[in-house]
Ligand code: C2E
């Protein structure tokens with residue numbers, strides 16, 4: 001192309017063009033340069049004529065770079081790209097270079113033409129823009145975007161090298177008031193000082209960024225243990241707290257730090273920052289000038305709770321909640337006295353879920369109130385239906401602590417009841433947890449009084465678990481005490497539970513409240529409760545909670561337990577309770593021996609085993625029992641059998657200790673026979689006692 005131009009035109013073009021031009025021959029000697037070449041490189045024609053272009057080499061590129069460049073030129077006749085060169089004054093600059101091989105008419109390469117543009121300024125401007133986008137102008141620290149980018153990289157590394165990574169969020173305490181008081185210029189000066197201090201503190205592999213305002217993030221990677229993080233946060237707190245002098249005046253600042261740790265907190269970069277932020281707010285709440293570690297477990301629980309609240313409110317809207325009903329009976333009369341409404345979630349994927357799966361998660365959310373009001377409506381609708389079907393039965397509904405503690409509980413209840421004017425309110429019973437009532441006794445007492453005036457009854461549910469004092473029972477006018485099922489489970493085995501139940505029944509009598517036991521699973525528990533003076537009961541042993549439509553058929557077919565009727569006409573005096581307890585003490589003693597054979601217990605009170613006066617039954621028999629019943633024939637008849645069973649029990653334990661388990665098991669049958677004989681005698685004795693009243 002050069003050859004096609006007239007020399008005049010070529011000379012004008014080459015001298016006026018703004019791009020630098022350099023022509024070399026095949027010996028790699030510079031044979032031509034234009035004016036722009038000299039302007040960019042600083043070399044004159046005299047400096048470079050006949051020289052190797054390598055005199056421009058900046059040493060920024062390795063040999064391979066140039067080999068590739070020449071390979072491309074040889075193969076294609078062209079190369080273009082960015083290259084760092086050196087000016088005559090030594091300054092390194094970036095240019096965009098394009099090299100073309102020029103062939104003669106025979107097709108042989110004769111020259112190379114290099115055309116280049118200085119892009120140094122452009123690149124610098126670009127870099128300045130990039131920097132402004134990634135760095136904070138005031139402190140020159142990386143900004144939020146750059147911090148997140150850096151954190152992402154460090155996270156990837158931590159994933160590979162299994163080292164700890166800490167994200168520390170720092171927020172100056174009360175910085176706004178410092179700003180307001182001393183002006184923004186001073187505020188800025190302080191921020192710059194803090195930024196510089198932080199930068200000096202961290203290791204070269206860590207980073208500190210300014211996220212905005214008085215908020216900084218510090219990323220510490222490659223940590224070995226939590227101690228290192230603690231030391232660091234302590235140092236940051238101290239460092240920020242040491243006074244800052246500006247224009248001769250001293251200023252003091254403090255900071256709150258929030259920390260989260262990867263991999264314990266397995267979140268992405270953005271979320272880690274958010275978690276550190278949450279922890280920082282906790283540090284502020286806890287009194288500022290301190291650090292707080294993000295609690296992963298708690299956060300996950302909170303997350304699960306949020307999701308569940310969401311799902312459950314949808315469930316309420318979509319009618320996925322249902323009520324089951326569990327009958328309550330009077331064991332002495334054999335009559336059904338009511339039902340308790342118990343909520344279930346008919347989950348589209350997981351089937352029926354009991355309240356334990358979802359209610360605790362919404363306990364502190366207003367959704368529990370919506371659910372509670374729905375339950376009342378639903379139960380009253382059901383009650384109305386049963387009344388139409390000639391079933392007059394009371395329905396009890398569980399009320400959550402949050403609901404009952406609402407100041408407008410009564411007006412809201414009245415609003416619901418307005419829609420059920422045809423339902424006698426005497427049939428509605430509200431169960432509140434003893435613990436909920438304890439939270440605000442005055443309020444709860446007032447609510448109960450107001451409801452009472454409308455005819456509604458109240459029960460204290462799970463009674464015995466809430467540590468209610470006697471004075472509290474006096475102040476809370478609930479009509480019914482519902483003995484917690486945990487005491488009923490162990491009624492027959494645990495002396496303390498039996499004593500507690502006995503105590504609650506005594507309390508109920510003294511305060512003229514009705515008492516009901518929940519969690520009755522078998523006949524024995526029911527009978528014992530009845531004999532202790534608690535006639536009302538509810539439990540799987542009577543009926544499980546059932547769908548509403550099953551209740552009418554169940555009522556129709558209900559047959560009271562025969563065992564209940566045996567004791568129905570008898571009443572016990574408190575002074576005879578130990579006789580009932582003694583029976584169960586003996587059953588426990590026998591159970592313990594059977595457990596020993598099966599290896600379920602390896603400790604045994606040997607004294608109570610060998611000496612028939614040392615077991616609990618023996619204690620009663622030779623003290624209180626003898627004083628009270630020694631004149632009754634059946635009482636004396638128990639002693640020989642009781643002595644025999646102790647001999648046998650001792651013998652069984654010895655066999656077990658010698659490893660002769662088969663022998664021990666055979667003897668166990670005999671043991672059970674002797675036990676039954678003692679129970680028979682006790683039953684006869686009890687009948688005599690009742691008859692003598
Ligand atoms: P709760 O009010 O003490 O109800 C008795 C719980 O014991 C019910 O469990 C019942 O199914 C269970 N139960 C009854 N008899 C027996 C038995 O013989 N053995 C055993 N192992 N368990 C028995 P559920 O239905 O799972 O309810 C648990 C708790 O959830 C209830 O205890 C009550 O505090 C709460 N709850 C149930 N429905 C509602 C409701 O509609 N609203 C509110 N706020 N709480 C409810």
Ligand code: MG
Pocket residue numbers: 340398431461
């Ligand atoms: Mg209940």
Ligand code: MG
Pocket residue numbers: 461462482484485518
């Ligand atoms: Mg209960």
